[in-house]
Amino acid sequence: GENVEQHPSTLSVQEGDSAVIKCTYSDSASNYFPWYKQELGKRPQLIIDIRSNVGEKKDQRIAVTLNKTAKHFSLHITETQPEDSAVYFCAASSFQGAQKLVFGQGTRLTINP
Amino acid sequence: DGGITQSPKYLFRKEGQNVTLSCEQNLNHDAMYWYRQDPGQGLRLIYYSQIVNDFQKGDIAEGYSVSREKKESFPLTVTSAQKNPTAFYLCASSTSGIFTDTQYFGPGTRLTVL
Numbered sequence: 001g002e003n004v005e006q007h008p009s010t011l012s013v014q015e016g017d018s019a020v021i022k023c024t025y026s027d028s029a030s031n032y033f034p035w036y037k038q039e040l041g042k043r044p045q046l047i048i049d050i051r052s053n054v055g056e057k058k059d060q061r062i063a064v065t066l067n068k069t070a071k072h073f074s075l076h077i078t079e080t081q082p083e084d085s086a087v088y089f090c091a092a093s094s095f096q097g098a099q100k101l102v103f104g105q106g107t108r109l110t111i112n113p
Numbered sequence: 114d115g116g117i118t119q120s121p122k123y124l125f126r127k128e129g130q131n132v133t134l135s136c137e138q139n140l141n142h143d144a145m146y147w148y149r150q151d152p153g154q155g156l157r158l159i160y161y162s163q164i165v166n167d168f169q170k171g172d173i174a175e176g177y178s179v180s181r182e183k184k185e186s187f188p189l190t191v192t193s194a195q196k197n198p199t200a201f202y203l204c205a206s207s208t209s210g211i212f213t214d215t216q217y218f219g220p221g222t223r224l225t226v227l
Contacts, residue, residue: 004155006155009153031213032213034215034216036218041221042220042221043203043218043219043220043221044156044203044218045218046215046216046217049215051213089155089156091155093213094213100158100161100171100172101158101216103155103156103157104155105153105154105155106153106154106155
């Protein structure tokens with residue numbers, strides 16, 4: 001089955017700087033890669049996702065890049081703001097069979113003012 | 114995701130008791146899911162249902178049971194067989210049962226065993 005590894009587990013950046021979170025996956029059939037943001041005690045919320053026919057996707061200050069050859073994908077947040085502080089989860093899934101959505105362990109991002 | 118509700122928000126259980134967590138959605142989604150979240154870990158799939166009257170075990174189904182009698186509802190029962198039930202439980206739904214459809218989460222239920 002699929003295995004998703006996420007790094008780093010914690011990340012602290014200065015306000016205004018960029019943050020990058022990386023995930024690797026094991027199943028080459030995976031072709032759907034969402035990123036979720038979870039504030040303390042709240043529900044995970046989808047912030048961006050990418051499918052395997054696209055190498056990069058942007059939404060304002062957030063971007064995701066995908067390297068299918070290396071089987072890794074990354075979340076990039078530019079011009080970070082205090083409200084970006086949260087736990088971020090990556091996940092991977094596939095159209096084939098009954099491939100479940102498998103989550104990484106999460107990254108706690110702290111934006112320092 | 115505002116169309117998914119979970120109740121209660123907090124639940125306390127004595128050892129040996131069964132408890133049922135509620136999940137309701139008004140998004141007309143076919144598929145619903147239950148995840149468990151422990152501190153410092155990602156979400157792990159307990160059960161999922163791709164259609165009414167059908168459900169499948171996820172990765173950590175032991176000690177849990179579900180039913181899907183209505184499209185809008187997918188309750189989770191944590192039985193006394195679950196040895197370490199203290200966790201944050203999240204329900205989700207998606208348009209269809211294809212796992213590459215976006216999943217939307219409910220607000221969660223925090224279960225504590227006393």
